[in-house]
Amino acid sequence: xxxxxxxxxxxxxxxxxxxxxxxxxxxxxxxxxxxxxxxxxxxxxxxxxxxxxxxxxxxxxxxxxxxxxxxxxxxxxxxxxxxxxxxxxxxxxxxxxxxxxxxxxxxxxxxxxxxxxxxxxxxxxxxxxxxxxxxxxxxxxxxxxxxxxxxxxxxxxxxxxxxxxxxxxxxxxxxxxxxxxxxxxxxxxxxxxxxxxxxxxxxxxxxxxxxxxxxxxxxxxxxxxxxxxxxxxxxxxxxxxxxxxxxxxxxxxxxxxxxxxxxxxxxxxxxxxxxxxxxxxxxxxxxxxxxxxxxxxxxxxxxxxxxxxxxxxxxxxxxxxxxxxxxxxxxxxxxxxxxxxxxxxxxxxxxxxxxxxxxxxxxxxxxxxxxxxxxxxxxxxxxxxxxxxxxxxxxxxxxxxxxxxxxxxxxxxxxxxxxxxxxxxxxxxxxxxxxxxxxxxxxxxxxxxxxxxxxxxxxxxxxxxxxxxxxxxxxxxxxxxxxxxxxxxxxxxxxxxxxxxxxxxxxxxxxxxxxxxxxxxxxxxxxxxxxxxxxxxxxxxxxxxxxxxxxxxxxxxxxxxxxxxxxxxxxxxxxxxxxxxxxxxxxxxxxxxxxxxxxxxxxxxxxxxxxxxxxxxxxxxxxxxxxxxxxxxxxxxxxxxxxxxxxxxxxxxxxxxxxxxxxxxxx
Amino acid sequence: xxxxxxxxxxxxxxxxxxxxxxxxxxxxxxxxxxxxxxxxxxxxxxxxxxxxxxxxxxxxxxxxxxxxxxxxxxxxxxxxxxxxxxxxxxxxxxxxxxxxxxxxxxxxxxxxxxxxxxxxxxxxxxxxx
Numbered sequence: 001x002x003x004x005x006x007x008x009x010x011x012x013x014x015x016x017x018x019x020x021x022x023x024x025x026x027x028x029x030x031x032x033x034x035x036x037x038x039x040x041x042x043x044x045x046x047x048x049x050x051x052x053x054x055x056x057x058x059x060x061x062x063x064x065x066x067x068x069x070x071x072x073x074x075x076x077x078x079x080x081x082x083x084x085x086x087x088x089x090x091x092x093x094x095x096x097x098x099x100x101x102x103x104x105x106x107x108x109x110x111x112x113x114x115x116x117x118x119x120x121x122x123x124x125x126x127x128x129x130x131x132x133x134x135x136x137x138x139x140x141x142x143x144x145x146x147x148x149x150x151x152x153x154x155x156x157x158x159x160x161x162x163x164x165x166x167x168x169x170x171x172x173x174x175x176x177x178x179x180x181x182x183x184x185x186x187x188x189x190x191x192x193x194x195x196x197x198x199x200x201x202x203x204x205x206x207x208x209x210x211x212x213x214x215x216x217x218x219x220x221x222x223x224x225x226x227x228x229x230x231x232x233x234x235x236x237x238x239x240x241x242x243x244x245x246x247x248x249x250x251x252x253x254x255x256x257x258x259x260x261x262x263x264x265x266x267x268x269x270x271x272x273x274x275x276x277x278x279x280x281x282x283x284x285x286x287x288x289x290x291x292x293x294x295x296x297x298x299x300x301x302x303x304x305x306x307x308x309x310x311x312x313x314x315x316x317x318x319x320x321x322x323x324x325x326x327x328x329x330x331x332x333x334x335x336x337x338x339x340x341x342x343x344x345x346x347x348x349x350x351x352x353x354x355x356x357x358x359x360x361x362x363x364x365x366x367x368x369x370x371x372x373x374x375x376x377x378x379x380x381x382x383x384x385x386x387x388x389x390x391x392x393x394x395x396x397x398x399x400x401x402x403x404x405x406x407x408x409x410x411x412x413x414x415x416x417x418x419x420x421x422x423x424x425x426x427x428x429x430x431x432x433x434x435x436x437x438x439x440x441x442x443x444x445x446x447x448x449x450x451x452x453x454x455x456x457x458x459x460x461x462x463x464x465x466x467x468x469x470x471x472x473x474x475x476x477x478x479x480x481x482x483x484x485x486x487x488x489x490x491x492x493x494x495x496x497x498x499x500x501x502x503x504x505x506x507x508x509x510x511x512x513x514x515x516x517x518x519x520x521x522x523x524x525x526x527x528x529x530x531x532x533x534x535x536x537x538x539x540x541x542x543x544x545x546x547x548x549x550x551x552x553x554x555x556x557x558x559x560x561x562x563x564x565x566x567x568x569x570x571x572x573x574x575x576x577x578x579x580x581x582x583x584x585x586x587x588x589x590x591x592x593x594x595x596x597x598x599x600x601x602x603x604x605x606x607x608x609x610x611x612x613x614x615x616x617x618x619x620x621x622x623x624x625x626x627x628x629x630x631x632x633x634x635x636x637x638x639x640x641x642x643x644x645x646x647x648x649x650x651x652x653x654x655x656x657x658x659x660x661x662x663x664x665x666x667x
Numbered sequence: 668x669x670x671x672x673x674x675x676x677x678x679x680x681x682x683x684x685x686x687x688x689x690x691x692x693x694x695x696x697x698x699x700x701x702x703x704x705x706x707x708x709x710x711x712x713x714x715x716x717x718x719x720x721x722x723x724x725x726x727x728x729x730x731x732x733x734x735x736x737x738x739x740x741x742x743x744x745x746x747x748x749x750x751x752x753x754x755x756x757x758x759x760x761x762x763x764x765x766x767x768x769x770x771x772x773x774x775x776x777x778x779x780x781x782x783x784x785x786x787x788x789x790x791x792x793x794x795x796x
Binding site for chain 1: 690
């Protein structure tokens with residue numbers, strides 16, 4: 001609760017003052033009335049005291065002799081009257097002292113003795129006439145003196161002031177008791193009302209002023225008291241306020257009371273708080289410093305990354321999960337003829353068109369970047385063309401890699417480069433291969449066919465020596481043919497343009513086929529062949545042509561490098577546990593020298609021991625085998641000991657080879 | 668080599684003279700009526716005028732290449748049914764694929780075939796002995 005800017009202290013004070021003044025007035029009014037009564041009561045008590053004293057001084061017995069007006073002049077009467085007169089003189093303000101007596105009829109009162117003479121009845125010098133005066137023995141009207149009957153047993157006084165034509169008065173009474181204990185008469189005392197009223201007024205003024213000053217003083221005292229109370233409280237409040245802004249501030253109260261205790265407790269608490277806060281501040285400062293250093297580091301990293309991205313030769317475009325461009329590096333802008341700064345926020349497909357070789361536009365859903373966002377897989381392609389902003393089309397090698405954060409795809413990064421030159425070289429290479437293929441093979445075919453004609457005797461019967469020479473020519477031609485074939489395959493492997501076209505095939509069937517091709521050579525060398533093919537082999541997806549080339553080379557080598565009457569073992573097996581299919585070719589041949597075993601799969605390598613033995617070979621076979629196996633998801637290993645033999649094992653997963661698009665099939 | 672085989676007409680389209688000559692000689696010797704063309708354009712002229720029983724076709728030839736000639740043949744009412752053997756040194760998969768797509772009876776790599784085997788294959792296709 002808050003009322004403007006009036007402080008709590010002031011509010012309390014105002015409230016208390018209002019309360020005090022109001023209640024003071026209320027109590028004052030009641031007290032005033034009560035006071036009036038009390039002042040009157042004092043007069044009554046005085047009256048009763050005077051009456052009692054007078055009664056005590058009165059000879060009750062002598063009263064009995066005063067019966068009529070005649071008795072007024074008796075000594076007895078005068079004696080009584082003189083006593084009364086003395087008492088009258090002694091008591092200030094007393095107007096009259098008199099005695100009344102009841103007759104036998106208790107309701108009738110008669111006047112007995114009075115202090116007033118006929119001449120001076122009221123003591124004020126006023127002449128009272130004979131008729132007006134109540135005479136001794138005369139009936140006395142007590143109807144206006146209600147308390148008089150009480151006085152039969154004890155002193156009493158009227159409450160109300162009585163008035164007659166001479167003035168106003170208040171009466172008090174006391175009983176006159178005889179020696180038998182009977183009330184013989186009533187002594188009455190009148191006090192002038194003027195005196196009473198003056199007295200009352202004096203008393204009221206005195207007490208009233210005292211009261212009013214009390215009322216007025218109380219709030220001031222209260223205010224002072226409150227100040228004593230409130231000052232420390234406000235000190236505490238002030239202290240708390242300044243503490244909230246300045247932790248080092250303390251409350252200074254030296255009242256020596258609970259306030260001081262509160263203040264010192266607070267100060268201790270504040271000290272603790274300040275200390276722990278400072279500790280915290282220190283920690284925060286350290287953390288902030290570390291954080292700042294980290295931020296700087298990150299920013300540096302960012303600058304480095306940006307510099308890195310800007311300077312890489314590849315174009316790079318980062319898109320968000322919806323395909324909207326977030327960032328494009330300078331190279332990308334350069335390649336595409338776009339302003340890098342304007343790319344951000346634009347959808348990739350709106351900015352960059354992509355076409356295939358034939359010039360068909362690729363739809364959004366077929367673009368590598370969307371496929372990568374959709375599948376979460378990295379997409380690699382070299383068969384697309386980007387269209388520059390001026391319409392120029394160029395082939396790109398592009399990779400679209402999804403960016404994942406906690407398994408959620410948040411975007412994709414496309415890296416691409418212009419492969420116009422590569423394509424050109426590719427075409428040139430391809431042309432060379434065609435050339436080699438065509439131009440080398442054409443004369444080879446010519447040699448082959450003309451030799452065949454000669455050997456068939458189409459040009460007449462040949463002599464034995466001619467026939468022998470011609471056969472040598474054919475033999476060389478065959479080698480040449482093989483060499484060309486291997487060179488072609490190697491170049492295709494190296495260009496990465498060969499196709500892998502997996503179809504379900506049986507490794508043992510192909511092995512059987514290949515062994516069939518080499519039947520004559522096996523026979524010629526009288527080599528013992530051991531085949532181990534399990535009865536039920538699963539068909540696995542593989543490119544039969546590639547498998548054939550691998551097996552052909554391994555068998556051909558085994559035959560070539562095994563002396564006559566040696567042994568060749570061929571085995572195909574499946575390991576379900578490792579999920580592998582293996583083809584093993586072992587021979588009891590010359591083996592490969594330990595020192596050279598590490599070079600066995602390198603191009604054009606030929607082992608020293610083999611060269612000495614002058615066995616044919618190009619040094620391309622195992623290189624080709626290794627390349628094919630490596631490129632199609634398989635593995636090859638070998639073990640060999642010189643003059644004991646060699647073992648080659650080719651392994652493929654049961655899932656087979658992965659499909660690969662390209663332009664050339666190996667032969 | 669049967670000299671009694673009825674005279675089947677074959678067309679050999681081959682641009683290399685020495686290869687063409689030896690093929691012609693071999694097939695003539697085998698009793699065929701042989702027509703020869705040194706390029707695709709010539710080959711088509713002969714094919715459409717003579718309507719040979721079988722065509723042996725090289726791929727790389729001047730003027731019109733073998734595959735173009737083949738596709739023209741396949742557009743023709745007669746040509747669509749004539750047996751065609753591709754005899755080439757082009758072992759590229761793309762050529763093989765195109766040739767097979769157009770429809771050929773055999774795709775031979777020259778250096779892999781002996782003349783004798785080629786003749787045998789032709790005889791088999793034509794159903795003659």
